[in-house]
Amino acid sequence: MARRVVTVFGGSGFIGRNVVKRLAAQGWVVRAAVRDPIAAEFLKPMGDVGQVTPLRADITDPKAVAMAVAGVDAVVNLVGILYESGRATFDAIHVKGAATVAAAAKAAGVGRLVHMSALGADKNSEAAYARSKAAGEEAVLAAFPGACVVRPSVVFGPDDDFFNRFGKLAMVSPVLPVFTADGFKPVCGEAGCSIDLFGSGGPIFQPVSVADVAQAIVQMLDDSRHAGKTFELGGPRRYSMKEVMELVMSSTGRQRVLVPVPFGLGMLQATFLQMLPSPLLTKDQVRMMKVDNVVRGGKPGLTELGITPTSAEAILPLYMKRYGKYAPAGGDKAA
Incomplete structure (x- = not known):
């Protein structure tokens, strides 16, 4: 049986490295699409020899994106920024870049796409970040209607930025x-x-464990019943x-x-x-x-994926x- 191949954009980031590790453990062959493949060499030991390969791909470069998704079974886009700097604007990354990944995945005949958004994504928000996340979701679903959209609250773990x-x-x-x-x-x-x-x-915040988010993404790739759904992920307490x-x-x-x-x-x-x-x-x-950063209800979350949310109190002291x-x-x- 041929091994499944997945491209993870932003594979060397905080959430990305956790996703790559879990995908490798599940037997996926992983292409970690990053801006600096040399700096992402630390991902290789997460799998067997040749199972995890960092490659250079900027989501603002359509040609590089197309090459990164050619011949794969699934794509995960985790690329995002918390503030704008130079050409790395919310529109360039969260909207146009996300649309580029989705369109390339569709053109390549990719079967699964998971797109990382955020709780609070709202086209009417006062914050440009939230508006761009909402616009990115729309652009992704327009290009790839069966995409899974993931909206996590604040994500915590050893390398978090919160x-x-x-x-x-x-x-x-x-x-x-x-x-x-x-x-x-x-x-x-x-x-x-x-x-x-x-x-x-x-x-108000509803912090969610990076391990739970990574596991949720892996399960979305494994089950076709999740196609086209938007998941809101939050921890057990606000x-x-x-x-x-x-x-x-x-x-x-x-x-x-x-x-x-x-x-x-x-x-x-x-x-x-x-x-x-x-x-x-x-x-x-x-x-x-x-605006409170919490799960609003009405959309599936960790419970629907069979995942018991991890409490912040259990992990933070570590x-x-x-x-x-x-x-x-x-x-x-x-x-």
């Missing part, structure tokens, strides 16, 4: 921010009046931003002062922070946080300890 970011901040800062739209409210009762600094605790920061403190063992930040002040801070080469915060990201009190300098590289 909890790790706040863990690093906890190492160097005495305070952690909590964005809030309804804080600083006077509250009066029988005992007198006070100020509710955090209100409802800020935006957290306010205040609770996220409390989770960061408990998993690192560092006590920090939580500071409420009104969205207006957050936008002002982002005006300057987005000028950094690798922005700590952008105005578009602040706009995104005005890698957030690198930011603990006795962590060495450069704790993000510690084991």
Whole structure:
């Protein structure tokens, strides 16, 4: 029986490397389409000799994309950006690039396509990121109607860019921010009046394990019944931003002062922070946080795929300890 072949665009990224590892374990021959094949050499040991091959392919290059998907059984597109830089705009990557992959897969006669989007994808969103994700979904389904669309919430795992970011901040800062739209409210009762600094605790997140997301994608490729469906993936619990920061403190063992930040002040801070080469915060990201990042219901998710969601509390202590009190300098590289 011939081995199945799959091309994974963005195969060396945080989610991509987990997907590649699971696909290889399931016997797939994997082409990891990346911008820098040399830097992606670490993927090769995830399979048998010759089973995982990094190759150069930029999703903004139609010819390279067509070559990458030629002769394969399935395609997974995980390429995405959190902020714009130069020619890497939301439109170029999330919309035009995604459409290029879908069209090439269709033209090559590929049987399965899984496209990574995001919770919050909304063509009417205030945030350009969310609008581009929604437009990307439409473009993909127009070119490849049987594609599976995956919308995960914040994805966590050892190399994530969410909890790790706040863990690093906890190492160097005495305070952690909590964005809030309804804080600083006077509250009066029988005992007198006070100020509710955090209100409802800020935006709500439903973090989902990278292992669960990777397993979901593999199952979508294996079962034709999932064709054309959109899946919303979230973890077993929802957290306010205040609770996220409390989770960061408990998993690192560092006590920090939580500071409420009104969205207006957050936008002002982002005006300057987005000028950094690798922005700590952008105005578009602040706009995104005005909408809760949670599963809305009405679409299939992990449960329909037979996957029991992994809790953040079960995983975070395993890698957030690198930011603990006795962590060495450069704790993000510690084991």
